[in-house]
Amino acid sequence: MTTSRTTTLPLSAGAWAFDPFHSAVGFTIRHLGISKVRGRFDQLDATLTVGETLADSSVTATVALESIDTGNADRDAHVRSSDLLDVANRPTMSFRSTRIKGAGEDWTMEGELTIGDVTRPVTFAVEFGGVADAPMGGKHAGFEATGEIRRSEFGLTFAPGLLGEVVKIHLDVQFIAPAQV
Template identity: 40%
Template structure:
């Protein structure tokens, strides 16, 4: 007897902190219950037969409502309520997520000679994402090994590691500390944070898309993200350049950073 309901996100995750309120046709509240750790609501007390309005609310989500019919047995099955994040966008369930370098990439693109692009990537990096119940307080912390730059050309990589550019002997790590996140569209977010590069820390925003979650072959759960940012080299005192002809430099003044990230739910990566 009583009410039965499930509360889920669009990705199928349980909303553990949901509150279910039931009112009769006069608007009088007859029942209030909290979802359990599985996002389930189960009450035992029977309800008088008839139609009721069921409203589900949860912090950070838009409310949902439906009509439920209580049978003569005093039972109503309200089904599954799917809650959308406020603003119409989703992120993974709250908690820690560990970046998996083996299935992620950190890349940078620079203009070369004004007519083409040079693509590079960093092969050494790691980090952690913390999705907060209050999404605005979510965090990300990442560390990149500067000497792991790889553009596919050993001579060019050596120059990029030199004092003309990254100066990896003096500044072996590039770090990013994200301190908050705000919605930027129906499926996009802006990550606010600080990038420390070449010994200089500057505010840098990431344009983030959340691509979804799913199980992996090792019994874990993974979330995927794509993010981009544009950096001005002069903001980080990386001023080396070579003018090849009037008005054209060998290397562009800006870098486009492209991140494809897989993160595993939990504090650490699965053992190989």
């Protein structure tokens, strides 16, 4: 078996601006073990810094936990409460990459996810969608990332059995290339 490795990204070096209008972070969690509740967070900010090599490249992201939307206002209010996310004391979830590797369209991003005062490692499978010129100007790069966390590892232990242990995370994000000098 041959392993393909690359040390550069197919993107120009620099700080790529986050495009919030073409980006989303969603999740699914099992309810009663028989179905999934789907939701999203509406407030996300991220940075993509592309270096000369993968080792010099990084991603950071911050999600406002109060921006949760599962399509049910009563459920959202409960999830924001101290039973679950406790947004009064844990207003954000943040991510910092520690390693990016891959080639072509398939990549892996390892990093640290922090909710409140708990930080745990997480790995995302990343699909590089490519780079395209936007009609209004600028080059955009698109990515899809999927991963999962175990909620008890972050102190989110309300209602085991009622709510699943595994939360699957799905991100669709776009970044805009740095202006060329």
